Amino acid sequence: xxxxxQFRAYRERxxxxxxxxxxxxxxxxxNLDGAAYRDGALDARTKELLGLAASLVLRCDDCVAxxxxxxxxxxxxxxxxxxxxxxxLVVGGSIVIPHLRRGRELLDELLADQPGxx
Amino acid sequence: xxxxxQFRAYRERxxxxxxxxxxxxxxxxxNLDGAAYRDGALDARTKELLGLAASLVLRCDDCVAxxxxxxxxxxxxxxxxxxxxxxxLVVGGSIVIPHLRRGRELLDELLADQPGxx
Amino acid sequence: xxxxxQFRAYRERxxxxxxxxxxxxxxxxxNLDGAAYRDGALDARTKELLGLAASLVLRCDDCVAxxxxxxxxxxxxxxxxxxxxxxxLVVGGSIVIPHLRRGRELLDELLADQPGxx
Amino acid sequence: xxxxxQFRAYRERxxxxxxxxxxxxxxxxxNLDGAAYRDGALDARTKELLGLAASLVLRCDDCVAxxxxxxxxxxxxxxxxxxxxxxxLVVGGSIVIPHLRRGRELLDELLADQPGxx
Amino acid sequence: xxxxxQFRAYRERxxxxxxxxxxxxxxxxxNLDGAAYRDGALDARTKELLGLAASLVLRCDDCVAxxxxxxxxxxxxxxxxxxxxxxxLVVGGSIVIPHLRRGRELLDELLADQPGxx
Amino acid sequence: xxxxxQFRAYRERxxxxxxxxxxxxxxxxxNLDGAAYRDGALDARTKELLGLAASLVLRCDDCVAxxxxxxxxxxxxxxxxxxxxxxxLVVGGSIVIPHLRRGRELLDELLADQPGxx
Numbered sequence: 083x084x085x086x087x088q089f090r091a092y093r094e095r096x097x098x099x100x101x102x103x104x105x106x107x108x109x110x111x112x113n114l115d116g117a118a119y120r121d122g123a124l125d126a127r128t129k130e131l132l133g134l135a136a137s138l139v140l141r142c143d144d145c146v147a148x149x150x151x152x153x154x155x156x157x158x159x160x161x162x163x164x165x166x167x168x169x170x171l172v173v174g175g176s177i178v179i180p181h182l183r184r185g186r187e188l189l190d191e192l193l194a195d196q197p198g199x200x
Numbered sequence: 201x202x203x204x205x206q207f208r209a210y211r212e213r214x215x216x217x218x219x220x221x222x223x224x225x226x227x228x229x230x231n232l233d234g235a236a237y238r239d240g241a242l243d244a245r246t247k248e249l250l251g252l253a254a255s256l257v258l259r260c261d262d263c264v265a266x267x268x269x270x271x272x273x274x275x276x277x278x279x280x281x282x283x284x285x286x287x288x289l290v291v292g293g294s295i296v297i298p299h300l301r302r303g304r305e306l307l308d309e310l311l312a313d314q315p316g317x318x
Numbered sequence: 319x320x321x322x323x324q325f326r327a328y329r330e331r332x333x334x335x336x337x338x339x340x341x342x343x344x345x346x347x348x349n350l351d352g353a354a355y356r357d358g359a360l361d362a363r364t365k366e367l368l369g370l371a372a373s374l375v376l377r378c379d380d381c382v383a384x385x386x387x388x389x390x391x392x393x394x395x396x397x398x399x400x401x402x403x404x405x406x407l408v409v410g411g412s413i414v415i416p417h418l419r420r421g422r423e424l425l426d427e428l429l430a431d432q433p434g435x436x
Numbered sequence: 437x438x439x440x441x442q443f444r445a446y447r448e449r450x451x452x453x454x455x456x457x458x459x460x461x462x463x464x465x466x467n468l469d470g471a472a473y474r475d476g477a478l479d480a481r482t483k484e485l486l487g488l489a490a491s492l493v494l495r496c497d498d499c500v501a502x503x504x505x506x507x508x509x510x511x512x513x514x515x516x517x518x519x520x521x522x523x524x525l526v527v528g529g530s531i532v533i534p535h536l537r538r539g540r541e542l543l544d545e546l547l548a549d550q551p552g553x554x
Numbered sequence: 555x556x557x558x559x560q561f562r563a564y565r566e567r568x569x570x571x572x573x574x575x576x577x578x579x580x581x582x583x584x585n586l587d588g589a590a591y592r593d594g595a596l597d598a599r600t601k602e603l604l605g606l607a608a609s610l611v612l613r614c615d616d617c618v619a620x621x622x623x624x625x626x627x628x629x630x631x632x633x634x635x636x637x638x639x640x641x642x643l644v645v646g647g648s649i650v651i652p653h654l655r656r657g658r659e660l661l662d663e664l665l666a667d668q669p670g671x672x
Numbered sequence: 673x674x675x676x677x678q679f680r681a682y683r684e685r686x687x688x689x690x691x692x693x694x695x696x697x698x699x700x701x702x703n704l705d706g707a708a709y710r711d712g713a714l715d716a717r718t719k720e721l722l723g724l725a726a727s728l729v730l731r732c733d734d735c736v737a738x739x740x741x742x743x744x745x746x747x748x749x750x751x752x753x754x755x756x757x758x759x760x761l762v763v764g765g766s767i768v769i770p771h772l773r774r775g776r777e778l779l780d781e782l783l784a785d786q787p788g789x790x
Contacts, residue, residue: 096537103514103540107354107522114350115530118290118343123279128246129287135250136257136291137531139647141732142495144534145291160693161241168697169247172236173254173263175647176705177611177727180734183686186693214655221632221658225640225708232704233648236697255649257529259378260613262652286343293493293529294351295373298380301332304339354526359515364482365523371486372493372527375767377614381527397477404579405483408472409490409499411729411765412587413609416616419568422575450773457776461590461758468586469766472579491767496731498770590762595751600718601759604725608763611726617763633713641719644708645726645735 086191089147119152127156131166138170138178138185146185154192163189204309207265237270245274249284256288256296256303264303272310281307322427325383355388363392367402374406374414374421382421390428399425440545443501473506481510485520492524492532492539500539508546517543558663561619591624599628603638610642610650610657618657626664635661676781679737709742717746721756728760728768728775736775744782753779 083091101109119129130153137145153163167185171178201209219227237247248271255263271281285303289296319327337345355365366389373381389399403421407414437445455463473483484507491499507517521539525532555563573581591601602625609617625635639657643650673681691699709719720743727735743753757775761768 093537096541097533099544100533100536100540103518105358105518105522107350107526108518110346110350110353111522111525111530114343114346115290115533117346118286122283122341123277124249124283128249129283131242131246132250132253132284132287133291136253136288139254139258139649140291140495140531141730142531142534145531159241164693164695164698165240165242165247166250168236168695168701169250170254171647171701172233172697173251173258173647173649175611175643175645175650176701177645177730177732177735178647179687179690179705180732182690183683186690187686190689211655214659215651217662218651218654218658221636223636223640223712225644225704226636228700228704228707229640229643229648232697232700233651235700240695257531258613258649259376260649260652262655263649282339282341282344286341286347289347289529290343291529291531293525293527293532294347295376295378295381295493295527296529297333297336297351298378300336301329304336305332308335351526354522358519359513360485360519364485365519367478367482368486368489368520368523369527371490372523375490375494375765376527377612395477400575400577400580401476401478401483402486404472404577404583405486406490407583407765408469408579409487409494409765409767411761411763411768412583413612413614413617413729413763414765415569415572415587416614418572419565422572423568426571447773450777451769453780454769454772454776457754459594459754459758461586461762462754464582464586464589465758465761465766468579468582469769471582476577494731494767496767496770499767587762590758594755595749596721596755600721601755603714603718604722604756604759605763607722607726608729608759611730612763631713637712637714637719638722640708641722642726644705645723645730 084191086147086188086195089144093144093148125156127153127158130156131158131162134163134166135170135173138167138181139174141174141178141181143181143184146181147188150185150189151192154196160189160193202309204265204306207262211262211266243274245271245276248274249276249280252281252284253288253291256285256299257292259292259296259299261299261302264299265306268303268307269310272314278307278311320427322383322424325380329380329384361392363389363394366392367394367398370399370402371406371409374403374417375410377410377414377417379417379420382417383424386421386425387428390432396425396429438545440501440542440549443498447498447502479510481507481512484510485512485516488517488520489524489527492521492535493528495528495532495535497535497538500535501542504539504543505546508550514543514547556663558619558660561616565616565620597628599625599630602628603630603634606635606638607642607645610639610653611646613646613650613653615653615656618653619660622657622661623664626668632661632665674781676737676778676785679734683734683738715746717743717748720746721748721752724753724756725760725763728757728771729764731764731768731771733771733774736771737778740775740779741782744786750779750783 130149134149137149167182248267252267285300366385370385403418484503488503521536602621606621609621639654720739724739757772
């Protein structure tokens with residue numbers, strides 16, 4: 083399995099486990115988390131980029147991975163993801179760079195997988 | 201002076217002082233910070249909202265104030281700012297709420313000042 | 319108004335404003351936040367102390383104030399609040415000390431207000 | 437070795453190395469860290485849950501692992517650990533979820549090892 | 555009282571109160587905190603600058619104020635404090651700027667008070 | 673490859689990729705980051721230790737690794753690195769300890785590699 087497939091499989095399995103073993107509070111938080119990124123005054127693509135910027139400055143690799151995946155699914159271009167990386171870098175400082183390295187590696191893997199990317 | 205005017209005056213005065221008394225590194229960082237939010241693959245409005253989301257989860261009141269002001273200047277609507285508040289809240293948790301209180305207060309003051317807002 | 323009264327009045331007013339001007343996501347988050355601290359496998363008193371420890375290490379004065387108030391309302395003793403301060407200090411380091419100064423000042427004000435504190 | 441055994445072995449070996457190679461300040465900090473969790477106005481079990489809540493919102497996997505292990509040793513139930521996860525989630529936001537995934541996995545491993553867990 | 559005098563008076567009064575009302579853990583932490591900055595393989599001046607860099611990236615105004623005061627007392631020059639500001643800015647990002655504004659204001663007040671500063 | 677060699681190879685490869693695929697903002701940030709640590713009113717050795725202290729309290733393993741490597745290259749002694757670890761520990765709290773474990777392991781590997789260290 084690629085790093086990307088491992089991430090997806092582990093995330094799916096353990097999220098299911100958290101919901102299965104969790105309280106009403108756990109379940110409600112997960113529902114709310116899903117609902118917050120739906121189209122509204124801002125479209126889902128923009129919201130995923132907001133989630134990406136927030137994840138970068140909080141330096142959470144798994145969250146960065148998730149929002150990069152989702153942003154591309156919602157139609158964000160590579161250039162838009164890269165400019166979101168820049169905002170994360172300028173706001174959050176050099177401490178964000180290790181997360182950009184891993185985020186960029188994942189982005190390259192995702193772009194290589196896209197239909198018509200060859 | 202209103203809280204908003206105080207913020208603007210202090211920010212302007214002390215940024216000038218930081219640049220005046222700073223090194224080449226200081227000056228280059230400030231220039232870079234300005235350049236990062238210009239129109240590109242993402243427009244300036246979206247970039248200000250990215251900066252706002254990042255500022256909320258890092259819980260920096262002055263940064264929240266600045267990006268709310270700039271987002272409105274770039275044409276963001278109240279509903280778009282509020283949905284950015286939501287992303288900050290869901291990503292960053294209840295710890296963000298005190299910053300939303302102060303951000304909302306500033307937003308109300310800014311909206312009241314807008315031409316045609318009456 | 320004392321600092322404590324100011325905190326309570328501002329918090330109440332702006333939370334109402336956030337709910338009034340917010341989205342479904344905003345409202346659901348606030349409901350969830352309230353529900354998470356109710357008696358369960360852990361009693362409400364212990365949960366407020368957990369919220370206090372988390373607020374101390376994230377260094378959020380308003381959150382510290384809120385959880386100190388709520389912990390006392392749920393029957394926590396001064397000694398229990400002080401030992402929670404200690405956990406926050408050891409986990410979060412000297413950077414927590416300014417928040418302990420303000421938290422202690424509020425605790426003293428609250429204890430002076432308690433019936434029978436003479 | 438299981439992930440749990442690896443964590444324990446590495447932690448023990450490198451803590452010994454830090455103390456062996458450290459200064460008086462290092463040694464005193466480690467002693468203080470141990471002493472802070474002893475029974476007092478709050479019992480050791482509650483203090484470990486406070487340490488767990490603080491570790492979740494600061495998003496430190498090793499610290500989460502350590503306090504989950506210690507909380508169970510001090511008699512915390514699965515339901516109490518799960519409600520502490522909830523407080524961490526609500527205070528710290530969705531950014532805490534990756535740490536809950538890994539914390540839950542460890543908790544499952546620990547519960548499977550307990551005598552009488554069949 | 556100037557902002558600097560207020561900071562010093564409040565800090566001194568509430569630190570005394572924390573020690574007076576605290577546990578052995580509280581007292582030992584405060585002692586350890588004092589001891590860590592004494593001359594060793596690094597001199598006290600360098601250690602205060604390390605504390606300043608750490609305080610900047612953790613964005614703690616009171617800690618920044620304290621370490622600027624102490625660094626000057628230990629003989630740090632204005633240029634050395636400014637270069638420490640730069641490291642904080644580059645490592646921690648634009649989110650550090652509001653703390654630099656307040657740190658610079660304090661530094662100017664301290665420099666104006668120094669004997670021979672005319 | 674040792675852990676140290678892996679870190680260096682991955683860092684070099686992905687930094688090149690970030691620059692190659694990045695914007696002017698990305699490139700300017702990387703240049704600025706390099707320039708900030710050059711000799712000035714503080715020498716490069718001290719600046720690397722400042723970067724190390726900041727990295728410890730922000731709990732970034734890759735940044736800790738990088739600044740430990742660079743501090744030794746600039747002539748910092750083991751005792752000076754250890755005292756910087758102490759400042760990070762006291763300012764940032766027990767949450768820093770997992771990063772000290774990994775930082776110490778790397779430091780041991782680096783010291784073993786130094787000419788004349790046997």
